[in-house]
Amino acid sequence: MIDYQNILDTIALSCSTSKEKGKIANYIPELAKVESSKFGIHLVDSAMNNFSAGDADEHFSIQSISKVLSLAHAMSLVGEEIWKRVDVEPSGDPFNHLSLLEFENGIPRNPLINAGAIVISDILVSNLENPKTDFLNYVHMLTNDSSIVYDLDVAKSEKETGFRNYAAANLLKSYGNLNNDVETVLDFYFHQCSLAMSCAQLTKAFYIFMNKGVCQQGKTHLTIQQEKRINALMLTCGFYDEAGEFAFEVGLPGKSGVGGGIVALLPGKYCVATWSPGLNPKGNSKLGMEALEKLTTATEQSIF
Ligand code: DON
Secondary structure, three states: OOOHHHHHHHHHHHHHOOOOOOEEOOOOHHHHHOOOOOOEEEEEEOOOOEEEEEOOOOOEEOHHHHHHHHHHHHHHHHHHHHHHOOOOOOOOOOOOOOHHHHHOOOOOOOOOOHHHHHHHHHHHHHHOOOHHHHHHHHHHHHHOOOOOEEOHHHHHHHHHHOHHHHHHHHHHHHOOOOOOOHHHHHHHHHHHHOEEEOHHHHHHHOHHHHOOOEOOOOOEOOOHHHHHHHHHHHHHHOOHHHHHHHHHHOOOOEEEOOOOEEEEEEOOOEEEEEEOOEEOOOOOEHHHHHHHHHHHHHHOOOOO
16 A cells, blocks of 8 residues: 555655745736745545645645636537537647647647637537536536635736737637637636635546546546546646656646646546646746656556
């Protein structure tokens, strides 16, 4: 039996004493207010045993991690229709790049880059009665935790500086790949990205991706095929132009956010979330990636 608690304690100690913590994102001004010394890690295993170290219960902005949850919700609402509007190939580009979108006639490379996630937001806006409330309720249902909220200051801050996302949405609209108006879709997208959650809450939400689509409360949210596809997308596209490096170092499907969070999972075994706000040059949490490399090396457990 693996002593996860001992491994997490060792990782948290080495990460919190690390001098090279990366650089906090400041292109969304509200994100720059977070303390760089924060570090949290939480792991839940398939039997729902929980292990924690550091600031694992502190809320932070989950940002792009939310793209996996919006994708899951859209897949369960409209199924295969999604793939007519979004591709499933890695982009090899940063999360907010637009050149391929123009080159490929308004079909985003995958649903985890910004342009793809904006198409998914459009699908949710079209298919939910009260999109922001209904999506939040979906997250409450997955986590069995109704205390989770949007951080309205972060959503406002991103809206005020979201020029590239406006550019992406307008480009999508010009290619006929956005059915609702730009303002409505981006309002939803900025709120979804502003969700404030802790590492512990993230592992609850992502439990469905390690447990064949079934949440901790026993309800089925995804088919096994959908769960397979989402994990494949996380592995190949979850870290943008660093997806290869994450697979190479960590060997798990996962998703990062510019708030410094990462969630990763080993199907059938565990789901783990880390938070350290400093990012590496590719925009992924520097210590989070190092922590997960240490975890899969110490446990000798990865998908490979
Ligand atoms: O659209 C944006 O720029 C942010 N809301 C999300 C970016 C993000 O987290 C990229 N992932 N690492």
